[in-house]
Amino acid sequence: MQKTSLTALARHELEHALSGSSGRSAKTLYGGQEHQLRQTLVALRAGVVMAEHENPGEATVQVLHGRLELATADASWSGWVGDLIIVPDATHKVTAVEDCVFLLTVVKTQ
Template identity: 40%
Template structure:
């Protein structure tokens, strides 16, 4: 658990570097964990995806840089830097268009 102020820009730069070194082109780091509330910084390189996965109880995605395409079934939504969206369920995929950094906020059981 992280206390105090979090330097999101510094962590984003670090995670982008880790993603570049990862053969899957992505990296994630927990920013906060408060009870069931979690904030996770995601860095995903251009063209890489998280793969289809189940949505937690509640989840939002706030894009800090780059663009992400969220797909669920036949629907696709492109999120640009500065945009925030509730993630669709029951499952979805997230793919980067250009190198992207986002904060995933979840309520998990």
């Protein structure tokens, strides 16, 4: 069994995002090539956009800090601390409305 403090990791990754030139930082907490389930903690500085990308499988975004917007061509959803957004099976982008940290959970379909 393994235990991880999401609060401590969120703080750490946000520090990296705020000080780095890209304005983003991420750490995979569970998963990889040998697993179908992958959980990644992502931190973004306010204003940073994760460009449009495909959904690699079923996915959720749980906002741990700040505020973000997840958008497709047809709709958008605001996420605040404590919100869980089910990622649509469509090309989408994520914008940090404020400095934010979220837990991305993906079950790969292939």
